[in-house]
Amino acid sequence: MDSLHAIGFYVSAAISIGGGLLVAFLPGRGARGLALGVSGVGITGLYASLSADFAGLVSLVCFAGCALLIAAPRYRTVESTAGLAWRQAGAIAAAGLFAVLAYAAFRGDFVSATYTGGEVGAAAIGRLLFAHDALTAEAMGALVVVALVGATAAWRARDRGR
Amino acid sequence: MSVGLVSALFVAVALVAVGAFVATWRKDLTAGLAGLPLMFGGAGVAFAGAARFSAAGDPKIFGQEVAAIVAVAALALVALGVGIAGRGISR
Numbered sequence: 001m002d003s004l005h006a007i008g009f010y011v012s013a014a015i016s017i018g019g020g021l022l023v024a025f026l027p028g029r030g031a032r033g034l035a036l037g038v039s040g041v042g043i044t045g046l047y048a049s050l051s052a053d054f055a056g057l058v059s060l061v062c063f064a065g066c067a068l069l070i071a072a073p074r075y076r077t078v079e080s081t082a083g084l085a086w087r088q089a090g091a092i093a094a095a096g097l098f099a100v101l102a103y104a105a106f107r108g109d110f111v112s113a114t115y116t117g118g119e120v121g122a123a124a125i126g127r128l129l130f131a132h133d134a135l136t137a138e139a140m141g142a143l144v145v146v147a148l149v150g151a152t153a154a155w156r157a158r159d160r161g162r
Numbered sequence: 163m164s165v166g167l168v169s170a171l172f173v174a175v176a177l178v179a180v181g182a183f184v185a186t187w188r189k190d191l192t193a194g195l196a197g198l199p200l201m202f203g204g205a206g207v208a209f210a211g212a213a214r215f216s217a218a219g220d221p222k223i224f225g226q227e228v229a230a231i232v233a234v235a236a237l238a239l240v241a242l243g244v245g246i247a248g249r250g251i252s253r
Contacts, residue, residue: 006165013173020180020200024187036196043177043203047229050170052210055229059206062237066199069244078191078247090186098179105171122227 001049009049016042033071037063170211177204192247195240202236 001009019039026032040063047056069075082090118124129137181200188194206229213225 001165009165009169009173013176016203017173017176017180020177020184023196023200024180024184029193032193032196036199039200040203043207046170046173046207047210047226049165050207050210050214052214052226052229055206055210055226055233058230059203059233062233063199063203065237066196066240069240070193070196072244075192075244075247077193079189087187087189091183094179094183094186097182098175101175101178102172105168105175108171121224 005049008045012042012045012049014042015039016046018042029073030071033067033069036070037067040064040067167211167215170215171208174204174208174211177201177207180204192244195243195247198239198243199233199236202232202239206230206232 016039019035019037019042022035023032023039026035040060043063044056044060047053047059178201181197181202181204183197184200185194185197188196209225209228209232211225213223216225
């Protein structure tokens with residue numbers, strides 16, 4: 001990766017992380033949605049620096065959608081029952097998560113190995129799911145549909161009972 | 163100045179941690195949903211970085227495919243969360 005791409009990577013990283021922190025601290029839905037959009041632009045820049053242009057494009061569209069949803073004025077505010085102490089504990093846990101994962105990223109030993117499982121990609125997964133294991137995939141799909149329908153029916157029944 | 167797998171993973175880890183922080187710090191749970199796309203974006207950056215710097219043969223598109231799917235999943239989850247939160251306002 002040349003210097004220009006490296007600079008783009010680090011600038012995009014700063015934009016995405018800074019935007020994310022603004023989402024945590026800014027008051028107001030519009031400002032938070034805008035900060036989330038800025039963070040999405042940064043993540044798109046990260047993808048572009050990593051030669052993942054298509055993923056960056058998809059990510060940009062999805063972040064724009066998320067930003068619009070977060071900034072929308074119509075949704076109801078759901079206040080957390082957790083107090084300030086629990087939220088502070090959660091913030092410390094997030095910092096601990098960062099420390100552990102960063103340590104793993106720095107100290108992890110990435111070995112070189114030869115993968116002999118054949119082609120890896122969406123086409124290969126599609127062939128596996130819809131040709132080799134078609135019956136299993138359909139059974140799983142049916143199970144998920146039954147579970148969702150059952151959950152929806154139970155939800156509606158509980159709502160009527162109120 | 164160079165970028166390697168460790169740099170990509172470090173940024174991905176930072177995004178995941180910032181997303182977790184947003185999700186826990188906001189008192190409004192619906193606003194906390196904004197942490198989801200950040201966490202999923204971090205996972206996508208890790209996948210794209212691993213694909214970019216892996217030694218396996220070309221084309222290295224699997225990580226990009228997973229990153230795109232993860233981004234769509236994040237949007238779907240935020241839409242689901244906002245939809246559930248908005249339930250009861252207008253029917």
